Amino acid sequence: xxxxxxxxxxxxxxxxxxxxxxxxxxxxxxxxxxxxxxxxxxxxxxxxxxxxxxxxxxxxxxxxxxxxxxxxxxxxxxxxxxxxxxxxxxxxxxxxxxxxxxxxxxxxxxxxxxxxxxxxxxxxxxxxxxxxxxxxxxxxxxxxxxxxxxxxxxxxxxxxxxxxxxxxxxxxxxxx
Numbered sequence: 001x002x003x004x005x006x007x008x009x010x011x012x013x014x015x016x017x018x019x020x021x022x023x024x025x026x027x028x029x030x031x032x033x034x035x036x037x038x039x040x041x042x043x044x045x046x047x048x049x050x051x052x053x054x055x056x057x058x059x060x061x062x063x064x065x066x067x068x069x070x071x072x073x074x075x076x077x078x079x080x081x082x083x084x085x086x087x088x089x090x091x092x093x094x095x096x097x098x099x100x101x102x103x104x105x106x107x108x109x110x111x112x113x114x115x116x117x118x119x120x121x122x123x124x125x126x127x128x129x130x131x132x133x134x135x136x137x138x139x140x141x142x143x144x145x146x147x148x149x150x151x152x153x154x155x156x157x158x159x160x161x162x163x164x165x166x167x168x169x170x171x172x173x174x175x176x
Contacts (some may be wrong), residue, residue, distance in 0.1 A: 001176050005149040005169065007125030020142045028152055032090045033057075033126035034081040036101045041114040042075050048108050055085035056104060074116065079105055083127055094120055128152040138171035147172045 004011050008028040015022055040046070050059045062076040079101050081089075089097055098120040106113045128151065140148040149172045154164035 001145045001147060003147045003149055003172055003176075005165070007150065008152055009125065011148055011150075015146070016144075019144070019146065021140055021146065021148060024140055025148065027130065029129045030125035030152060031083045031087060031127040031129050033083065033086045033123045034089065034097050034101065035121050035123060035126075036079040036081075036098065036105070037062075037119045037121070038077045038079065038102075038105065039116040039118075040075045040077065041073055041116050043073065046075065046077075046109050046111075046113075048077075048105075050108055053082075053104065053108065055082050056080070056101070056108070057082040059105065059108070077105070083129075086126075090122070090124075094122070097122075137175070138168045139175065141172075141175065147176065 004014055006014070007030050008025040009030065012022060012026055045061075048059050048061075050056045057080045058078075060078040060080070062078055063071075063074070081097075081101065098118065101120070102115065102118065139153055149165070149168045151162070151164035151168065153168050
């Protein structure tokens, strides 16, 4: 068995020409996305509403997720930029993007933020703009025992990124 767990643009190039999986993934496009991870010193939960922000898709409080190790003085956030803004700024200098996202995060909090550490990442293949039709398995496979796994194959697109990739990988592992 061969499992390929790369974005569809890269997977397509790895597959043998004429493979039955090629037509299923050749039109899937993954959009880029800037993601900023923050550790913030705060004694109270920050009130953040990014629902109407034109360039920020979401802000996730990571410190409240299951399995997180709570430290009452530190909160962790993931700031995901929107698809359109990420595409427009994909070649900006990292410091410019980070500065913008930090200032917008602070503005959404409506207070001065004590940032302990921040990390910016540019995902070139982050958000699936379309997925295979009628894919109920979270993965794709062919008779040559080649299996495709990835977040772009998740059947439940209400989930995001890493969770979708994990569920797809688990599905392939169970099938093999």
